[in-house]
Amino acid sequence: METLELHKDISFDLNKLREEFPILNESINGKPLIYFDNAATNQKPVSVINSIKNYYETINSNVHRGVHTLSERATTAYEGAREKVREFINAASIKEIIFLRGTTEAVNLVASTYGSMNVNEDDEIIISEMEHHSNFVPWQMLCQQKNAKLKFIPVNDEGELDIAEFEKMINERTKIVSVVYVSNSLGTINPVKKIIDIAHKHNVPVMLDAAQAAPHLKIDVQYLDCNFLAFSGHKVYGPTGIGVLYAKENLLEAMPPYQGGGEMIKSVSYDKTVYNDLPYKFEAGTPNIAGAIALGSAIDFVKRISYENISIHENKLLKYANECLQDIGGIKFIGTAKDKASVVSFLVDGVHPYDTGTILDQLGIAIRTGFHCTQPLIEQRFKLPGTVRASFAIYNTVEEIDKFAEGVKKVKQMFL
Amino acid sequence: METKSIDDIENEIVEEFSLFDDWMSKYEYIIELGKKLPLIDEKFKTEEYKIKGCQSQVWLKAEMSDGRLIYKADSDAIITKGLIALLIRVLSNQSPEDISKTKLGFLDKIGMKEHLSPNRANGLMSMINYMNNYAETFKAQNVN
Numbered sequence: 001m002e003t004l005e006l007h008k009d010i011s012f013d014l015n016k017l018r019e020e021f022p023i024l025n026e027s028i029n030g031k032p033l034i035y036f037d038n039a040a041t042n043q044k045p046v047s048v049i050n051s052i053k054n055y056y057e058t059i060n061s062n063v064h065r066g067v068h069t070l071s072e073r074a075t076t077a078y079e080g081a082r083e084k085v086r087e088f089i090n091a092a093s094i095k096e097i098i099f100l101r102g103t104t105e106a107v108n109l110v111a112s113t114y115g116s117m118n119v120n121e122d123d124e125i126i127i128s129e130m131e132h133h134s135n136f137v138p139w140q141m142l143c144q145q146k147n148a149k150l151k152f153i154p155v156n157d158e159g160e161l162d163i164a165e166f167e168k169m170i171n172e173r174t175k176i177v178s179v180v181y182v183s184n185s186l187g188t189i190n191p192v193k194k195i196i197d198i199a200h201k202h203n204v205p206v207m208l209d210a211a212q213a214a215p216h217l218k219i220d221v222q223y224l225d226c227n228f229l230a231f232s233g234h235k236v237y238g239p240t241g242i243g244v245l246y247a248k249e250n251l252l253e254a255m256p257p258y259q260g261g262g263e264m265i266k267s268v269s270y271d272k273t274v275y276n277d278l279p280y281k282f283e284a285g286t287p288n289i290a291g292a293i294a295l296g297s298a299i300d301f302v303k304r305i306s307y308e309n310i311s312i313h314e315n316k317l318l319k320y321a322n323e324c325l326q327d328i329g330g331i332k333f334i335g336t337a338k339d340k341a342s343v344v345s346f347l348v349d350g351v352h353p354y355d356t357g358t359i360l361d362q363l364g365i366a367i368r369t370g371f372h373c374t375q376p377l378i379e380q381r382f383k384l385p386g387t388v389r390a391s392f393a394i395y396n397t398v399e400e401i402d403k404f405a406e407g408v409k410k411v412k413q414m415f416l
Numbered sequence: 417m418e419t420k421s422i423d424d425i426e427n428e429i430v431e432e433f434s435l436f437d438d439w440m441s442k443y444e445y446i447i448e449l450g451k452k453l454p455l456i457d458e459k460f461k462t463e464e465y466k467i468k469g470c471q472s473q474v475w476l477k478a479e480m481s482d483g484r485l486i487y488k489a490d491s492d493a494i495i496t497k498g499l500i501a502l503l504i505r506v507l508s509n510q511s512p513e514d515i516s517k518t519k520l521g522f523l524d525k526i527g528m529k530e531h532l533s534p535n536r537a538n539g540l541m542s543m544i545n546y547m548n549n550y551a552e553t554f555k556a557q558n559v560n
Binding site: 029351352353354355358359362369370385414415 | 439443471492493494495496
């Protein structure tokens with residue numbers, strides 16, 4: 001594979017990198033797997049897979065409370081992962097890093113605790129028209145419960161947020177703003193620092209859904225000054241079932257616990273319970289210890305590759321994919337923001353996305369079709385029956401995009 | 417004119433598909449069938465006739481005529497439409513009793529099993545359930 005020439009800007013060997021991902025050897029319908037569904041979940045390097053295996057083979061034990069050596073080792077590894085996450089997003093303290101299942105759980109936690117405490121009747125919550133259901137439904141539920149109003153920052157035809165409109169929307173009734181950092185459907189990278197600055201002028205806290213940001217760009221919570229931020233392990237080369245909620249320490253201190261149970265307590269008696277300190281106050285029950293440690297391995301992987309390489313390579317793939325599709329003609333692009341991550345949402349004119357996806361699947365190409373968990377955006381805002389989404393990761397290649405383009409041409413031949 | 421039995425029609429379809437060597441030809445045939453399926457009257461493309469649980473839109477209408485159940489359906493995805501055309505060829509104009517008994521083995525035999533998975537949001541599984549439900553309902557009415 002003569003990929004080195006085309007990828008001469010990155011400082012690593014792409015072929016060697018692909019060898020770190022065993023699943024890339026799989027065949028689908030007799031064809032080599034071309035995995036372009038990375039926004040749904042991305043594949044795991046052996047270092048992450050091995051860290052899970054290694055955990056269960058050598059140090060598996062319940063954390064925090066044990067006095068025996070194995071428990072100490074597990075605790076050290078688990079807390080070591082927490083410190084890796086803190087450093088990864090540049091949080092000020094490990095007290096601000098809560099491990100939970102994923103971004104969805106993080107948003108639910110904030111809506112149920114901070115939201116419930118601070119949002120009252122006729123108050124307002126601002127999200128955007130492009131939110132993933134996970135950063136949409138919990139707020140909708142909260143508003144319905146409290147008889148509060150849910151407002152949406154509009155999205156323009158290119159898939160960018162209308163910041164001027166946002167400035168007009170925010171008022172003294174606004175209690176929280178929650179927006180997506182990078183859109184999973186459109187690929188848009190939102191100007192979140194600007195949004196946070198505007199909100200803070202009005203003393204309104206901001207939550208960021210960074211699930212799609214983590215695999216593509218460096219997150220710096222102190223620079224951004226966001227009040228809450230969430231991301232999921234499985235979107236950033238880590239396992240499923242683990243994610244992170246970051247929140248400023250003073251907010252977490254003031255918030256009531258989300259779930260009750262073991263680990264989040266200091267002491268329990270028949271008539272009262274004293275809750276544990278941060279971050280444990282929000283980590284009820286035995287955590288996903290292996291998952292957290294593997295997330296730590298995923299972070300090590302990303303740091304080894306570097307966001308600079310990720311950016312160079314993924315921008316190249318994005319540009320190439322756009323060019324290939326444009327050359328084919330008869331392609332409608334959804335999400336053409338100036339600032340984008342490596343996500344291409346499109347439709348072959350006159351062909352239902354489901355039909356396109358079925359044929360591409362027969363060719364071994366894994367893409368996603370439908371609303372991408374952003375039904376209001378795709379169906380109501382863009383009035384489409386769905387889109388076909390190809391999303392790229394660090395191990396994808398231009399040769400794969402060539403095959404994908406051939407597949408799209410085949411789709412045109414078969415249906416039109 | 418004698419109507420063929422469900423089994424006979426299924427066998428016919430399996431034979432037709434056995435002429436195709438590869439998935440590409442099978443899909444091309446299904447696409448042809450989809451393009452040829454008569455469109456459902458626009459007035460039936462409403463929420464009332466829509467099958468829930470699909471990525472593509474699927475509408476189904478069923479009515480009894482002389483003891484036989486007649487199905488009419490449509491979809492905005494062509495592959496789904498082609499598969500619907502096959503289902504209608506097999507099940508339409510048959511008695512509710514016969515419809516409710518059939519296992520629709522032909523779908524597996526022609527290599528379209530992956531479209532049967534309940535995870536596949538293509539409406540096919542939902543559609544089959546709806547068609548069965550109509551058959552069961554009309555069968556119960558007949559018994560009474």
